[in-house]
Amino acid sequence: MKRFTLISVPYLWLIVLFLVPFLIVLKVSLSDAALAIPPYSPTLDLSQGWAGILVWLDGLDMENYWFLADDNLYWKAYLSSLKIAAISTFLTFLVAYPFAYGMARAADEWQPTLLMLVILPFWTSFLIRVYAWKAILSVEGFLNQFLLWTGAIHDPLIILNTNVAVYIGIVYTYLPFMILPIYAALEKMDASLLEAAEDLGCSRFSAFWLITFPLSRQGIIAGSFLVFIPAMGEFVIPALLGGSRTLMIGKVLWEEFFSNRDWPVASAVAVILLLILIIPIILFQRNEQKNREAQG
């Protein structure tokens, strides 16, 4: 009996507040927009019994999905989200790898402090960390002031409200997610492997490429998924740092819902986004599973 309560309380909570809401999204995505409260039709009328359910089922169709497929805007938004997420994941990797490498090579007594310094920003507000870049990247911002002062440029760069600002924002906010798994992989590495390679006449550079880099592959893969998956559905960063021409699907969904008040189309956008994300999510789970099995 006790076991039953223990299982059923969190189970029911998740069914009511996670599974059922998602089924509702699926259902609304098959409905039509209407000038009513709630702003879609048909709504299920259970008081009419079976007849009501049949009428309701009859009113559902794939129309919103055809609309998405027809309208260029949505295709472009999905593709450009994929592109932005992929490019920023790669840039995050470029920044994170040398840092994680430096951490793993630092003296043992320094490593906990460095670890804490990497995790600390994660505890501060995401919104504030994104906001901080507005003052840096704007036309009269600190970056331009600095570059003009050094004489590297003569006219201020326009970075804020472009895709470049979005890349910077994603790299900045997701950097810890990439550093931590790579550091975990590098830290486990046996240093005597490198000594052996050097004894056998390997240069330090080729020892890195032949030993260190392949051994950190699992960390790189895990980190890339941890950055790519949330970046794909990101809303705050494109909304604050991107411009009107920055197309990301999270932003499209938000505007479809809050500005256009077209709930059925917003729901269809959500369903497709999830279908796209399921592939990397499953790949990520498999990769984690493989790691766990490899570790014993």
Place this chain on the structure above:
Amino acid sequence: MKRLSWFNATSLTLGLAFLYLPMVILVIYSFNAGKLVTVWAGFSTKWYGSLFQNEAFMNAAWVTLKVGFISSCLATILGTMAAIVIVRAGRFPGRTLFSGMIYAPLVMPEVITGLSLLLLFIAIGMDRGVLTIILAHTTFSMCYVSVVVSSRLVAFDESLEEAALDLGCTPFDAFKSVTLPIIAPAVISGWLLAFTLSLDDLVIASFTSGPSSTTLPIKIFSAVRLGVSPEINALSTIMIGIVAFGVITVSLTSKRAITRAKREEQKAFADA
């Protein structure tokens, strides 16, 4: 023995500068006397004063703290239960669905979680307000709590609890006096994580809040969307300060607890 090469030292320095410089600039310019955020016009704390007199911000801060506290407590209880189910309960019908529902919210884009919860609240005719934000936050943070707690439970030696049961403890007593103290650090960090996630959330709260229940992130977002404002800098500085203080205190006390435990262990060995 280990000395950092110049390459490693440079990448660490640049990396830390990249992580912290934006926040340092934000904090410094919250004490700027001028209205322009990018031009220094002398030291002043006037933005802090005007922030505390801004009733809309103070109300939003109060709503945020209330939602954060209640939802993180609920999430800790539900998440700990879910962790025990995943690690201990063995097979039961629908286990795959259960663990799927625990992990899925972790990777679900916030816009989708927010939209789906809003549609649920509309469908059951629930008015949006503080309660709906609490329900929404509890749901996604309980999954984070359960991941944190279950990683600790996996490492826990089950025979300790069995010993307590053999010695005549009821299952509940055994849980309370053996298991709970051992997993307590994970439960506490789970609570902290749930609390920060709730304080930080903009997207899900925007979908599930009503007109009378604006949270701080929603307020900040609408102010910041138009540009930078020195008042927001002051607010951010306070929030960064609280987090830094909290994290440093927790890590120092836990470090002290570990050294104390070690010393007691050594003493016990010496006495034996």
